[in-house]
Amino acid sequence: MLSITRIANHCWLHRPLFTLSNRPSITKLKLSTFSSVEVSCSSDEECDNFLPWLERKAGTKISSVLSIGKSAYGRSLLASKSIEPGDCMLKVPYNVHSEWAPFMSRLPQLGEMHNTIFWSERELDMIRQSSVYQETIKKNVQIEKNFLAVKPAFGHFPEFFDGITFDDFRHAYALVESRAWRSTRGVSLIPFADFLNHDGAAEEVVLSDEDKKLSEVIADRNYSPGDQVLIRYGKFSNATLLLDFGFTLSYNIYDEVRIQVNIPRHDPLCAKKLELLHVHCTPAIEDVNGFSSSQDSFTIKEVRSAKGKGRGIPQSLRAFARVLCSTSSQELSDLAMEAVQNDGRLARHPLKNKTRELEAHWFLLSKITRLVEEHNVSIKSLEPSSSPFMFQKFALRKQMARDLLAGELRVLKSASEWLKNYCTTLSKS
Template sequence: MLTLVSVRIQRPLLAPSRCCLRIRCNSSSASYPHQVLQTVDEECAGFLTWLKRKFGVEISSVLSVGKSSYGRSLFACKPIQAGDCVLKVPYSVQLAPDNLHPSISSLLGDEVSNVAKLALVILLHQSLGQASEWAPYISSLPRLTDMHSTIFWSDEELEMIKISSLYYETLKHKAQIEKDFSSIKHVLDQFPEYFEGVTLHKFKHAYNLVESRAWISTRGVSMIPFADFFNHDACSETDVLSDDFKQVSEVIADESYAPGDEVLIRYGKFSNARLLLDFGFVIPHNKYDQVKVEVNARQHDHLHALKLNLLHRHTTPSLKDVNDLSSQENGFMVMEVKSSSGKGRGIPQSLRALARVLSCTSPQELQELATEATQNDGRLARIPLKNRDREVEAHRLLHSRVSHMIQNYNAALESLTHYSSEKSTQRMQLARDLLTGEFRILGSASAWLKNYCQTLKQAGSV
């Protein structure tokens, strides 16, 4: 038997219906009760009955579909103990790329992603309407108007988050979707009876339905009906598991629930930028939040070539591509530094190493760093510089960069109050919450760097 944790569709980000605010999460989950205002979801009241009748299996006997302040949710209808299996969905009850008819699949080349293929499956069944055997499930999926992934934001709305690297990641992802649409356009033209009227906009909708709801296991990308009604709790240890021997996906509760409690899972350890791009929501005080920090070499540094050469010769996975210091692709993901007097966890060692190299003022200092790296594990500038003043200078370089970013974020947050009232209030709030979280990360990094420099200066004056 092979049991493994399924994962959300993964794609490098800045370095996962799920609408805005359909979440219950905080760094302290104890402050958030499980029980929330629940009403019956009439639209999905017979969903489990349909699944059981169609496939002859019981998906869950302890969960019911309802609505809460977070939107569509799953609630315990019976007592649940930690360790209980709350849901089992056979592979046969899941939608995957192999659900495409062979006549369509045969026209798709290797360049077509599984996400695009599964989006085609959704578009096909949307076209069939009530004639589709999957109609109850397809009709339960979020409408385009309920989705707030940044790929649906207008250019004007994206301007609100231009200060964040999510802005550039969104543009890249929109370009990828357009590329995927081009790769399947000939199939749409070949089968007008199924795909007539499918535009890039409709394809983008189906594409994001897959990205926000599908899971990856050894079976591939698959939509798991009913399981995708779970909402997100970053503090939960509950995930979707796949058992290839039994050909089933299941969810095991990580804690106990009383009848009426909302049952939650964790989509992944995602930052708000990732959550907003893939799922269209953010969470307050997200402990997985992070900000991309870029540090560039001074334009007129007479040691510029020597520094780039040194970085190139001693590059590590953490310092990959730092020789191209002006590239938008190069940056270091900074997470929250819990304490200004702590060890700076959250500020990557590779970022501090880069600052040490860039602060060097003589070829001799660079050679000393190269020798030190060779004598140790090969990694460059990973320990404090012997010259305390130079170590302070390196971290002041980082502090200056972070301080500059803080000023820019502060201005961006201030500008949000001046946008026209025609802009979506909900998306404006999403933008504000995203930037506020990243602003908090930068503030914690600034406090730690300032304290580190002050401590070194005080030690040097003793």
């Protein structure tokens, strides 16, 4: 038994659609329900004939305890009978993991998707302080390149592709990217399981049985009839959820912030510092989606304790700051020698010069403090409006922008408190 997960991962931008099968396999998938949000659910009469059709296609029973319903999160799966922990709630044979018109017709329409690649310039401006803003622009550029690459082939099959526009292609791209599942077998769509929505706080379940050639979901708790059944797509931040799936959580324990820290070009030691970082730091890596991560890009997660307990600021970011704040060739040489004498990693230990160590961390603190201020301003501009003229779609995306920025602000504040404590402790030592 192996676990299976949605296509999206911690890296945001994706390869062209036609190379999805080359993705690496398997992370764990989880199952639970929202604990802090009450969701009103109702039966979806339009889909009453879908499960019987799917079972006829599969030639086997898929689920006797679930039905398709409607909730605030779109189509979802509801418990139609009482479910207990350990019950198998659905089994979808591998031979129905792709196809067909009745399945495709029930996927979200273009106007129902809220991935940021569909946002207008005005809407994107709400999240300009987040790295999701730039990631969205990059992703749209990549999707357009994919479209232009395959567009010449459309003319050879006019009966299928006549009149296909970039918006049509982007819609199809987003559907497959956000709703496909990955396992050791590669990538596939899993009808019916596709309607399961996401909850970040969940317990692990097994979903893929390679021996039986089917995908299944095992309950980890009791469900009463009418309860919405939810799974965890992965340990995704709101940034990933919004970019790849088109929704956010009001509180996401996996939120993170990606920040850029650059060595100023006017720094007289700029060339030497860049060379030192290139030699001793982890080289730029091309992620599974085909995009390179630069050495001056860092991801900060929430710091659980400002007093030094648990995980603090990433060591790679602190090392970068130590190099950046060096003021002489001798200091850089000392850092290089220390790296060689240890495990090869650069500036992973506090600088012997306490003044320089403080400068490096005060620099980081000033950078993060500025980001905190910018996020505060942006969030304040997104205060809920009581205007009756606000379109529902814009109001929903505005709330998503608040969720995204509020989560990032929480992460930034925790990092700020950790740095303040570190600098204060170091000053007194």
